Amino acid sequence: MTSIRLWDLPLRAFHWLLVVAVCGSLISIKLGGDWMVWHERFGLATVGLLGFRLTWGFIGSTYARFSVFVPGPRALKSYIQGQWQGIGHNPLGALSVLAMIGLFGFQAVTGLFANDEVSFNGPLYPLISSDLSDTLSGWHRRSEWYLYGLIVLHIGAVMFYTLARKNNLIKPMVTGKVSTSDHRGKSAEGGGIGAFVLALCLSAVLVAFASGELIPPPPAPEAAPQDLGW
Numbered sequence: 001m002t003s004i005r006l007w008d009l010p011l012r013a014f015h016w017l018l019v020v021a022v023c024g025s026l027i028s029i030k031l032g033g034d035w036m037v038w039h040e041r042f043g044l045a046t047v048g049l050l051g052f053r054l055t056w057g058f059i060g061s062t063y064a065r066f067s068v069f070v071p072g073p074r075a076l077k078s079y080i081q082g083q084w085q086g087i088g089h090n091p092l093g094a095l096s097v098l099a100m101i102g103l104f105g106f107q108a109v110t111g112l113f114a115n116d117e118v119s120f121n122g123p124l125y126p127l128i129s130s131d132l133s134d135t136l137s138g139w140h141r142r143s144e145w146y147l148y149g150l151i152v153l154h155i156g157a158v159m160f161y162t163l164a165r166k167n168n169l170i171k172p173m174v175t176g177k178v179s180t181s182d183h184r185g186k187s188a189e190g191g192g193i194g195a196f197v198l199a200l201c202l203s204a205v206l207v208a209f210a211s212g213e214l215i216p217p218p219p220a221p222e223a224a225p226q227d228l229g230w
Contacts, residue, residue, distance in 0.1 A: 005187040006088060006178040008061040010196050014053050015173055021045040022104065022151075026144075036120045044123070044207055046108045050101060051206040055199040061191030063088035070094055087178070087185045096154060103143065103150055110140040112210055123212035 007015075024042035028035040057066040071079070071091035078084040079091040089097060112124040114137040125133055161167045172178040208214060 001179040001181050002185065003177050003179050004087070004185050005061075005176055006063055006172050007176045008064060008188055008191045009176065010052075010056060010191065010199070011060060011064045012173055012176055014049055014056070018046065018049050018053075018104070021049060022147075025107075026147075036116065040111075040120075040123065043108050043111045044211055046104060047112070047210045048203045048207040050105050050108065052199050052203040053101060055202050056191070056195075059191070059195040059199065061188040062186075063188050064191060070098065087180060093157070096150075096157065100150055100154065103147055107140060107143055107147060110136045110143070113137075114140045123210065124215070126212070126215060 021042050025039055025046065028039035028042060056064055062068055069089040071094050075084060075091045084090060112122045113128055113133050115121045115125060115130075115133050116137075117134075121133075128136075158169050161169050
């Protein structure tokens with residue numbers, strides 16, 4: 001058995017920070033009231049984290065890149081037949097990752113334009129009509145149940161591989177290393193400090209736009225004409 005570097009530190013930080021952001025979003029929406037401010041903050045954090053992950057999927061280290069772990073038809077067929085061998089996400093796990101990124105992204109983006117029909121509006125609410133905001137708000141609420149289902153499936157799959165298959169998927173996401181007997185397995189390369197800074201900057205720009213800070217303020221209303229009694 002050889003120990004290799006599988007998940008780099010930025011990817012592991014993204015994973016656990018996303019857990020915190022999603023849990024915070026779900027808890028704050030249930031509490032409602034003044035907690036809606038925190039719901040928005042957790043939503044913006046999710047936007048930033050997903051923006052980072054998408055960038056890292058192209059410039060990160062080996063096993064974080066979409067070009068390495070996104071499966072093709074041949075890999076899926078090999079996995080279904082029990083013949084797949086590899087390091088990192090298996091084909092089914094890779095599809096799960098893509099599904100979670102897509103659904104979390106959908107939730108976060110629709111939330112930016114949503115409203116609660118009482119007093120809370122998403123930070124980008126002024127950019128669209130109230131009717132479109134109501135539509136996106138409905139999608140945002142209904143897709144919450146799909147989010148729960150995907151989270152349960154993800155946790156169930158991790159526990160199944162950890163307990164039944166004796167393949168601990170949690171430890172590598174903490175330590176970044178995995179033991180393998182596959183002689184083709186090589187430690188992850190790339191994803192250096194320059195790539196990290198670039199991904200972080202792009203993520204910060206995305207959060208700045210999503211927060212509504214870049215939206216110009218509405219023009220001041222014209223002053224009412226004064227009645228001079230003439």
